[in-house]
Amino acid sequence: MKKFLKDLEKELKKLKINSKDIEEILEDHKEMIEAAKSEGLNDEQLEEKFGNPVNVAKDIFEDNNTLPKEGYNFEDIDSCVKENTADYTLVKTFPIVSEEITIEISLISDDLSLIEYDGESIQVYEKEIKDIKEYTITLDDNHFELKKDKNKFKLFSSSSNDARFFVLIPKGVKIKDFEYKTISGDLELDGITALKFKLKSTSGDVETTNLDLGETKFSTISGDIEINNLKAKSFEMSLISGDLDIKKAIIEEDMYFNSVSGDVQLYEVECNNATLKTVSGDLNGNEFYPKEVILKSISGDINIDNRDVLKEVNIIVKKTISGEINIK
Amino acid sequence: MNAQFKRGIVELCVLSELIMEDMYGYKIINNISKDIDVNENTIYPILRRLTKEGHFTTYLVESNLGAPRKYYKVTEKGFNYYLELRDAWDQFIGGVYEILNKGGRKNEEIFERFGKRIKKTKD
Structure with missing residues (x-):
């Protein structure tokens, strides 16, 4: 590799x-x-890892000379971390x-937090x-509509501060159709009843408790989803790299999981058919009782x-290269 | 892959690695090249530039195997820059997946149909 350094x-x-930079680069x-x-x-x-000295030199040169130096307006780091204690303001x-x-x-x-209340x-x-x-x-x-007017996507635009909405829904109201979309905002849902439920999040996390749903569809790219106490007719989930965690759920019909590398954790879940389509994500269930799995x-x-040995789980389809189905 | 595009992604990867812990140059290269196809050529110039721009600082740590090693550490500026890049990346890749997954569960059907169509035009 002496030749590499010389070259x-x-x-x-x-x-x-300049020679001072050269000295430093060679030292590194x-x-x-x-x-x-x-x-x-x-x-x-070594050769494979370090490649061609011509390219290194060229890249260093280009990086030094052609990349624009953006003048970002960086905000104080504390604003990202510190919880603001200011109270909510009633809007409508x-x-x-x-x-x-x-x-x-x-x-x-x-x-956003969307919560059922006595009102x-x-x-x-x-x-x-x-x-x-x-x-x-x-x-x-x-x-009911709550929408942010969408600006065109700007690469590397400065991100806005995390703001928060809080929506209260009266108990007993039946939601025919619930549709939620976000890019990076987090969502908290508590006690909602909906016939049709559709949720799309790119990187925002989702946490739900006590939902009573019909046809249910979740989809996220890298956001994590945590579901507690769910009743639903059917359940469809699409993950790229986010993880899904369900504690206590009764799904009348089928559960369908489509994931690239996100993992699925289930605890006390019942359903008819459970399908997992994934590249490398795993599905782990404790007290998970699907009638059949694919x-x-x-x-x-x-x-x-599972502890309850009387409830049998049938393996219907298993198409995989190195994946396995283990049922205990 | 388009060089400029790749550089942006690797920049995000370098930041992401260093946010987890301070590391020396070779370790960063090794960690990243485990998952994506890049080598020192791409990573070192980025390390150098981000250090120059104040996103990283460096310090030396004695090593029992030879010369002291230069460790890179993310600064406050670097952390904010990471948040920006991460946000932009999530939005971008989210949009891309949105487009790719439009067919949803029917994707396979679509592929099949497309395959047949291509075949027809060839014949």
């Missing part, structure tokens, strides 16, 4: 990088090569005229919302650990 030096000189490489060697890499592996109240409504919520990065009207509260005019909040024709995976497993 690198030559290339850096060719590009007229010497150290990294030494570290690689001490881990037992042979010459061939809608008296309920019908017992059946539809709900449509579409947010970008704001968090007569839908109440919307906010905390730290920058400009409430950027949101549509209406109840028209028994259709596994389609590259390396994902299904592991079920």
Whole structure:
């Protein structure tokens, strides 16, 4: 690898990088090569790892000269971490005229809590919302809408502060259709009854308790989902890398999990058919009683650990390269 | 892969690794190249630039195997920069998956149909 260092030096000189920088770059490489060697890499592996000195030199040169230096307005790190204690402000109240409504919520990065309460009207509260005019909040024709006007996606645009909505739904109100969409906002749901339920989150986390749902669809990219005490007719879940955790659920019909690498944890769950389609995600169940299971995976497993031996689990389809179904 | 695009992603990976713990150069390279196809060529220039821009600081730690090693540490500025990149990445990849997954469970059917169509035009 001495040649590598020599070549690198030559290339850096060719590009007229100043000698102090060259010295530093060579020093760094010497150290990294030494570290690689001490881990037992042979010459061939070293070459593969360190590649071509011409490219290193070129990349350093380009990085030094062509990349724009953005002047970000970084906010104090504390603002990301510290919980703000400011109280919520009531924004709108809608008296309920019908017992059946539809709900449509579409947010970008704001968090939302939607909770059932002993009251007569839908109440919307906010905390730290920058400009409430950027949101549509209406109840028209028994259709409740909470939406943030979407700006076009800007790569590396500065992210806004985490603001939060708090929505109260009167007990006994039946939701015909519940649709929720977010990019990075977190969601908390408690005690909602809905016939049709659809949730889409890119990286926001979701936590639900005591939901009574019909046809249920969750989909997330990297957000985690935690579900406690769920009753649903059917359940469909699509994950990319987020994890799903369900504690206590009764699903009348089938459960369908589609995941790339996200794992699924189930505790005290009953359903008819459970299908797991995954690349490398696992499904682990404790007291998980599907009548039948289907596994389609590259390396994902299904592991079920049950105490009640009388309830049998049938394996219907198993298409996998190295995945397994283990039932205890 | 487009070089500029790849560089942006590797930048995010480097930040992500260093947010977990301070590391020396070779370890970062090793960790990242385990999962994605990059080598020192791509990573070192990024380490160097982000250090120059104040996203990382460095310190030396004696090693029982030879020369002291240069450890990289994320600064407050670096952490904020990571949050920005991460947010942008999540939004972007979310959008991409949205497009790719439009067919949903019917995807396989769509692939099959597309395959047949291609075959037809070839014949």
